[in-house]
Amino acid sequence: MGDDADPGEMSCAQLVELVTDFLDGTLDPDTSDRFEEHLRICDGCDTYIEQFRRTIDTLGSLPEAGLPEDARDALLNAFRDWPR
Amino acid sequence: MGIEAGEGEQPFPPDSELVARLRGRDETAFVLMVGSWSGGLLRLARHFVSTNDSAAEVVQDTWLAVIHGLDSFEGRSSLKTWVCRILVNTAKRRGVREGRTIPWSSLPVAQDQGPTVDPARFLGPESEDPGHWRVFPQPWPMPSPEQEAVAKETRAVVEEALTHLPDRQRIVITLRDVEGYNAEEVCSILELSAANQRVLLHRARAFVRGRLEEYFAGAKAAADGG
Numbered sequence: 001m002g003d004d005a006d007p008g009e010m011s012c013a014q015l016v017e018l019v020t021d022f023l024d025g026t027l028d029p030d031t032s033d034r035f036e037e038h039l040r041i042c043d044g045c046d047t048y049i050e051q052f053r054r055t056i057d058t059l060g061s062l063p064e065a066g067l068p069e070d071a072r073d074a075l076l077n078a079f080r081d082w083p084r
Numbered sequence: 085m086g087i088e089a090g091e092g093e094q095p096f097p098p099d100s101e102l103v104a105r106l107r108g109r110d111e112t113a114f115v116l117m118v119g120s121w122s123g124g125l126l127r128l129a130r131h132f133v134s135t136n137d138s139a140a141e142v143v144q145d146t147w148l149a150v151i152h153g154l155d156s157f158e159g160r161s162s163l164k165t166w167v168c169r170i171l172v173n174t175a176k177r178r179g180v181r182e183g184r185t186i187p188w189s190s191l192p193v194a195q196d197q198g199p200t201v202d203p204a205r206f207l208g209p210e211s212e213d214p215g216h217w218r219v220f221p222q223p224w225p226m227p228s229p230e231q232e233a234v235a236k237e238t239r240a241v242v243e244e245a246l247t248h249l250p251d252r253q254r255i256v257i258t259l260r261d262v263e264g265y266n267a268e269e270v271c272s273i274l275e276l277s278a279a280n281q282r283v284l285l286h287r288a289r290a291f292v293r294g295r296l297e298e299y300f301a302g303a304k305a306a307a308d309g310g
């Protein structure tokens with residue numbers, strides 16, 4: 001990643017691109033340290049991550065449709081008819 | 085007899101038990117599996133094909149392929165991931181017939197590159213603290229249990245945001261965040277590299293977050309304005 005800033009410090013603009021890696025635990029140890037270091041002092045990024053998590057939670061709560069009943073019945077018949 | 089997904093909290097059997105029961109032609113197990121997984125499969129199928137009917141047919145064909153293939157399932161992935169891979173392959177073929185091909189191999193393309201947050205939100209190189217937020221993101225109101233209406237609206241915003249995503253981003257975020265597969269499973273289902281999975285997922289999440297941010301800012305402005 002092309003860093004023109006001090007490699008020791010992560011900027012907010014850099015951090016927001018790494019949130020998915022951070023949440024998946026796939027940052028390398030050094031980047032992970034700098035990420036957490038930044039989070040400790042930056043309320044803006046803390047809020048950003050909080051909102052990212054909330055976004056993910058909302059995605060996980062979307063309602064699902066189901067198969068129409070006749071389709072389910074047809075499948076059950078196919079299952080019954082499948083030879084052992 | 086309830087076979088809708090999410091009806092009651094039936095304990096879902098572990099793979100080893102489920103597969104054994106299915107191979108023994110246990111209809112209850114089959115009904116439970118179809119009832120629990122078809123909703124997610126339908127949602128996913130819809131991203132590959134042109135109509136809801138077409139998506140339902142893809143799901144139907146997938147379950148038929150699962151019945152036929154049960155005895156050859158080797159358990160190298162979870163049963164659900166295996167079913168999902170069959171669905172994706174079925175849906176891809178169907179999509180091609182409908183003239184909808186999704187170029188999985190050509191990455192990255194323009195829409196998958198560049199910053200995921202508007203660079204104008206950060207201080208520029210002329211400042212003392214380049215790359216720092218100009219203005220912090222505004223915290224969103226906390227959801228409270230009695231505000232089911234708000235939660236419903238929030239879900240509608242997210243649902244709508246998904247429709248604006250490029251196909252690949254939409255499919256990856258659906259698998260990861262809506263359906264809850266892990267990164268490794270998504271890579272195996274879509275035959276994606278870990279890096280591409282990450283790029284697509286991150287962009288998609290950032291976009292959906294941005295839509296929610298606009299929604300909450302608009303709701304606040306409306307409330308403040310009277």
Ligand SMILES: [Zn+2]
Pocket residue numbers: 011012015038042043044045046216217
């Ligand atoms: Zn920050």
